[in-house]
Amino acid sequence: MPKKYHVHTKATPLDLDYIFKFQIVRRENCINCGKCTKVCIYEAHKRRIDDPRKMADPNTVVCRNCFRCIQECPRGALEKSLNKDFLNIGGAYWKADMLLTLWKQAEDGKVPVTGAGYRGPFTGTGFDSMWTDMSEIVRPTRDGIHGREYISTSVELGRKLNHLEFGENGRLLSTIPRTIDLPLPVIFDLPEAGLSLNVKAAMIKAAVDLGTCIVLPVAQITADFERSLDNLIPCLAPGEIERHQALLEKARMVAIDYSGERPEDFPAVKARIENVCEALTILRLPAVEAMEQTVSKLAHSGAEIIHVIADYRGRELGGSSTSTPRLIKDIIRTVHMRLVADRIRDEVTIIASGGIAMAEHVPKAMLCGADLTAVDLPLLIAIGARLYEQPERFLVFPPGLEGISVEILTQRIVNLMGAWHSQLLEVMGAMGIREARRLRGETGRAIFFEEIDNDTFGKLFRKKEVASI
Ligand code: SF4
Ligand code: SF4
Known part of the structure; x- marks a missing residue:
């Protein structure tokens, strides 16, 4: 049995000015x-x-x-x-109750119990319109999370081969590409600009403690942080590759930011990266209309890892020319299905981010087709930040935050991820899935409200509309 991945949580209250419900x-x-x-x-x-x-x-x-x-x-x-202040925090996507849940998870690392007596709606938009098939929850031997059957939450990043080639005498001819294993299907995404040094240090230390990675702008990787380079993913524009050769040579992964440029030059950029280092390359792409075509093209040109980035409410960036902007769950599904149709899905790793706000969004994003997710805002909420969506997105950090020790802030982020890890185990255990990588694209184990609504009532109402014309 493989060594169990365990997140060490510890009650870590923050003596800060919280807003409670x-x-x-x-x-x-x-x-x-x-x-x-x-x-x-x-x-x-x-x-x-x-x-x-x-x-x-x-x-x-x-x-x-x-x-x-x-x-x-x-x-x-x-x-x-x-509390009237409580009603003003968050917004339509980041509901105030979500922030409260994240604060509590960061405080004690435990799974919040909200199921008993739940009186809210059973569907909504985005991930809230997805239900997971938890039929295995009634299986008498469902004991994975309690220790006898190991549930692995690890995922593999990198390019994989579609098939192996063998020569005479069964000699393997294919070169197996390098991959990186992470014990959790979550990485930390680029932190906000202007964070205090202790917050940044805590995010890095939490990534190290959890065995995951954090994407950091290359300019922010100072000599102090270089010690943790195994867990850092330097992020830079394609034009900066050679300038940072010394750092890239030591990195395991590098993120190339294509937010402002079109990735047509990727094959040339890939060759330049290979020229300076052996790091795996993550291509950061904004989730825009018809991005599945770009992802497909990049996958065919040898991209190893593609990071699909929606806005902070999980919506397509730049809007849509024909309809309302797609939500991250639909974007991931479209990208996944396009790669499946191209018979190249298994070769490339897809990271999804934007609107990953709650523990359950991680397995749901994976069921839609992502290999793993990237989180940003929940990490800041874990250290006491308040998020407001109106009049536009802004964060309020607790006064005195810069004076809090790195250890306390680190533990709160670790607690948050500990709670998310426990919830992932719960979901996988209840679904009878023992390996997180098998969640990817398992849409047969999920129910999408829009689809069953359409299947059940679509024809009925369409007929009525036609009849009334
Ligand atoms: S936990 Fe219960 S008893 Fe304690 S302050 Fe709150 S409502 Fe009162
Ligand atoms: S009167 Fe009520 S609020 Fe005051 S001390 Fe007694 S129990 Fe507490």
Whole structure:
């Protein structure tokens, strides 16, 4: 049995100014009896240190919304109310509850339990319109996550051969291309500009601790960070390759940014990279209309790894000339199916990013056809950032963040990924899939709401429309 991949999580609260969904308020009719200190097992209620006769303000950070203190207060002095600031964070895609979930995951590394008593909708847009087939959850031997059957979450990056060629006497003629194994189907994407040094250092250290990689602009890879070069993916424009030869020679992977240029020159760029280093090349492509044709062309020209990048809400960049912009799940499916039709899918690795906001988006993106995903904003939310979508995307970092130790910030990112890893194991265990790489393109194990809606009601309503004309 292979050595088990384990993420070491540890409760790591941040003493920062969070926004919580509910706030507990102690009203003036409190008689300081202290009963709430006894009934709250999370210690949200304490007496004041400077004057123990009086109660301190409730600590909403640790509150788990059990309502016990409210029910048991003899004076009805405690009130739990919806925090108005909470309703303003996030937006239509990054819902406020998502941010809260990410904060909690970063705090304790545990899988949040939200299934019991769920009263929300069962479908939505994007990944929310996908359900996974968890029929194996009822299998009595479903014990993968509990230790007897190993579930591997590792994925392989790089070019693979379509077939092997053998010569006389069974001698292997094919040259096996180099690949890189990552224990988690997630890499960290380019961090925001202007992050403080401790945040950047924490992101790198978390990538090292988790055994994954982080894409960093080549200019930001200072001598301090070079120690972690095995886990860094220098990102640069095609024109910068030779200038950074010394660094690229030591890197395992290099990311070429094609956000501003068209990748027609890829074969020449590939030759230049091979001339300076042996690193695997990731081509970063914006997810634009009809990008599947570009991906197909690049795969045929020998691209090893292609990174499809949608906007932060998982939508096609630059809009669409004929319809509403596609969402990342549909973009990945189209790219995957195009490569399958070209009989080249197994040869190339596809990374998907943009709108990967929750743990379940990782297996869902893989079911749609990605080999792995790249995350960016969830890492910042893990360290306490608030994201707003309106009036336009902006992030608010907690005051005092630059003074927090690298160790604490690292642990919060590790916790977040630990929670995502546990959820990936849950999904795979329930689906009866033992290897993450087998999730890729398994659309037969997923249900897409738009498709069943169309299959069930499409004909009916189309007929009605025709009849009414
Ligand atoms: S139980 Fe009620 S009255 Fe007693 S200290 Fe707590 S809030 Fe005050
Ligand atoms: S609602 Fe429950 S967890 Fe929250 S403060 Fe009251 S007793 Fe503690």
